[in-house]
Amino acid sequence: xxxxxxxxxxxxxxxxxxxxxxxxxxxxxxxxxxxxxxxxxxxxxxxxxxxxxxxxxxxxxxxxxxxxxxxxxxxxxxxxxxxxxxxxxxxxxxxxxxxxxxxxxxxxxxxxxxxxxxxxxxxxxxxxxxxxxxxxxxxxxxxxxxxxxxxxxxxxxxxxxxxxxxxxxxxxxxxxxxxxxxxxxxxxxxxxxxxxxxxxxxxxxxxxxxxxxxxxxxxxxxxxxxxxxxxxxxxxxxxxxxxxxxxxxxxxxxxxxxxxxxxxxxxxxxxxxxxxxxxxxxxxxxxxxxxxxxxxxxxxxxxxxxxxxxxxxxxxxxxxxxxxxxxxxxxxxxxxxxxxxxxxxxxxxxxxxxxxxxxxxxxxxxxxxxxxxxxxxxxxxxxxxxxxxxxxxxxxxxxxxxxxxxxxxxxxxxxxxxxxxxxxxxxxxxxxxxxxxxxxxxxxxxxxxxxxx
Numbered sequence: 001x002x003x004x005x006x007x008x009x010x011x012x013x014x015x016x017x018x019x020x021x022x023x024x025x026x027x028x029x030x031x032x033x034x035x036x037x038x039x040x041x042x043x044x045x046x047x048x049x050x051x052x053x054x055x056x057x058x059x060x061x062x063x064x065x066x067x068x069x070x071x072x073x074x075x076x077x078x079x080x081x082x083x084x085x086x087x088x089x090x091x092x093x094x095x096x097x098x099x100x101x102x103x104x105x106x107x108x109x110x111x112x113x114x115x116x117x118x119x120x121x122x123x124x125x126x127x128x129x130x131x132x133x134x135x136x137x138x139x140x141x142x143x144x145x146x147x148x149x150x151x152x153x154x155x156x157x158x159x160x161x162x163x164x165x166x167x168x169x170x171x172x173x174x175x176x177x178x179x180x181x182x183x184x185x186x187x188x189x190x191x192x193x194x195x196x197x198x199x200x201x202x203x204x205x206x207x208x209x210x211x212x213x214x215x216x217x218x219x220x221x222x223x224x225x226x227x228x229x230x231x232x233x234x235x236x237x238x239x240x241x242x243x244x245x246x247x248x249x250x251x252x253x254x255x256x257x258x259x260x261x262x263x264x265x266x267x268x269x270x271x272x273x274x275x276x277x278x279x280x281x282x283x284x285x286x287x288x289x290x291x292x293x294x295x296x297x298x299x300x301x302x303x304x305x306x307x308x309x310x311x312x313x314x315x316x317x318x319x320x321x322x323x324x325x326x327x328x329x330x331x332x333x334x335x336x337x338x339x340x341x342x343x344x345x346x347x348x349x350x351x352x353x354x355x356x357x358x359x360x361x362x363x364x365x366x367x368x369x370x371x372x373x374x375x376x377x378x379x380x381x382x383x384x385x386x387x388x389x390x391x392x393x394x395x396x397x398x399x400x401x402x403x404x405x406x407x408x409x410x411x412x413x414x415x416x417x418x419x420x421x422x423x424x425x426x427x428x429x430x431x432x433x434x435x436x437x438x439x440x441x442x443x444x445x446x447x448x449x450x451x452x453x
Contacts, residue, residue: 012088017210018050024202025054025168032165033198036156038184040144040173041237043222044214045206047172051140052085054170055120056107058138060093063109064116064163065137068155072146074101074124081142082122116163125151137164145176148421152179172206175239177402185239207237244404246370246418246426249377249385252397257303257388264289265300267330269323270432271339271356272424273346274311283315284308284424286396286432287326287335302376302436304389307396309425316346323354338435340427359431366417369430372437399425 014022024037039047055067069085071077082103089107095117096106104121123131125141128151139155141147152171159167173180182188184203191201208219222235232238267289274281285308291301308322327335334355339347341361350356359365376387389396403426406417 012049012053014050014053015046015210015212017204017206018046018053020204021050021054021170024200024204025166025170032167033200034159034167034169035200035202036169036183036189037201038144038171038173038180038203039206040171040180040184040203040239041175041206042208043174043234044208044211044218045237046211046213047206048081048084048142049088051142051170051172052081052088054168055085055138055140056089056093058164058168059107059118059120060110062118062137062164065118066135066161066163067118067120067138067140068123068134068136068158069120069140069142070123070125070147070155071142072125074126076143077122077124085120085122118163128154131155131158134158135161136167137161138168139170140168141171144171144173144180145178147171149179175233175237177245177404181239182398205237208235245401246403246405247374247377247400249374249379250397250400252401254379255377255385255388256391256397258391261289261303262291262301264303264330265292266290267326267335268302268432268435269326269335269337270428270430270435271319271337271346271350272427272431273340273343274315274424276311276313276315280311282309282311282422282424283319284428285319285322286425286428288432288436290436300386302387302433304387304393304396304429306390307393307425309395316349320350320353323350327354336435338431338438340431357435359434366430369434370418372433373430376433376436395425396429399423 021037021039025035039050051069055069058065058067069077069081071081085105089105093107094105095108098104098106102121102123104119106117106119109116109118121136125147128148131154136155136158139159141152141155144152156169159169161167171180171184175181184201187201187203189201194201208214208222219235223231226234267287269285269287272282272284274283286304287306288302288304291303306322306326308319310318323335323337337350337354337356338359339350339356341358344358347356347358360368373387377385379385399422402421403423404419406419
């Protein structure tokens with residue numbers, strides 16, 4: 001006998017996992033505050049349904065509040081989250097539906113006599129800076145792994161609508177490296193300060209087996225057809241398994257150099273110049289020491305010593321001071337720098353003070369550079385890597401773990417390209433490796449690094 005799918009009831013009946021989401025948002029009335037909640041993991045775990053049901057309930061519970069439902073791209077938002085919202089929202093609650101972009105809907109509250117209906121707004125986050133003057137009582141982000149961290153931070157600042165004293169920030173995501181993983185899975189936010197600030201943080205993992213409304217063979221089909229790393233991420237919901245990493249061999253511990261620094265044969269650096277406004281790309285720099293082939297380390301080893309990643313007014317002057325400080329730290333030894341060929345104006349300015357050359361810049365040079373970095377990173381049971389970073393470098397390992405290739409919807413499907421999201425430091429790292437491989441001079445004497453760690 002064929003097992004039939006249990007039909008999803010017309011009236012929302014939350015699963016046990018979805019109930020945990022509602023519990024995380026229970027207000028400590030009459031105290032105001034903010035709940036920051038992540039709901040993530042496997043596909044099919046009921047994340048989108050939970051978000052739209054929460055939005056409907058929030059609108060009904062807080063007369064006059066304003067609610068945002070967002071996703072990175074509007075086309076995806078409209079065909080998925082918005083479609084689910086209108087499928088689930090009772091017609092009798094809808095007072096008005098405004099089609100002009102950004103689309104919104106006005107809903108009745110439970111307190112019919114308040115005279116203040118709530119509104120739900122649908123926005124994409126490809127250009128999130130336009131949200132700077134908005135205020136919301138609740139923000140719901142679907143597929144948050146696609147969304148830049150800056151957009152998420154901006155939306156946290158928009159949680160100030162007076163009609164909703166206990167405000168919600170809820171993000172749903174499949175496992176992707178990035179801010180969602182850092183906020184909710186690795187718990188890197190300053191939670192020790194949250195109670196004083198009246199902030200509640202929670203993470204609710206989602207699994208396929210939590211959703212009884214899926215076809216009975218849904219999970220089995222995925223396990224049969226998907227490659228192993230997809231199963232770990234999309235079926236098991238493991239955040240430590242990511243699809244499409246640019247540097248899959250990078251390991252936070254294996255590539256960290258914790259011991260004393262060896263003598264270096266020479267020093268190399270990479271630079272990537274960004275804009276001068278707060279919302280522009282970062283200006284980035286990275287400097288490393290190279291040992292000699294005959295040194296005590298065996299084969300020549302590259303150890304990244306420091307990083308620079310800043311933006312905004314005055315960033316070039318700060319970069320120059322950082323570079324000068326390292327010129328002095330290496331005991332007068334010259335650092336050979338390399339920078340993006342397309343930024344010739346900045347290169348010309350820097351050449352007055354330091355030894356700097358433009359990068360290769362030929363077709364496919366990005367992928368060639370990535371392959372070069374990967375060769376220095378590679379290791380196995382019998383061979384140690386030849387590339388490391390110092391533990392004082394905080395941004396570098398995060399950028400490496402979050403750097404991934406474009407998805408099919410982001411790229412042109414012809415030449416694989418990495419995502420252009422906070423990649424400036426890794427661009428600088430790639431230029432540095434190009435300089436490291438450019439020439440291998442015969443070393444007469446090794447240069448110590450004159451700095452106390």
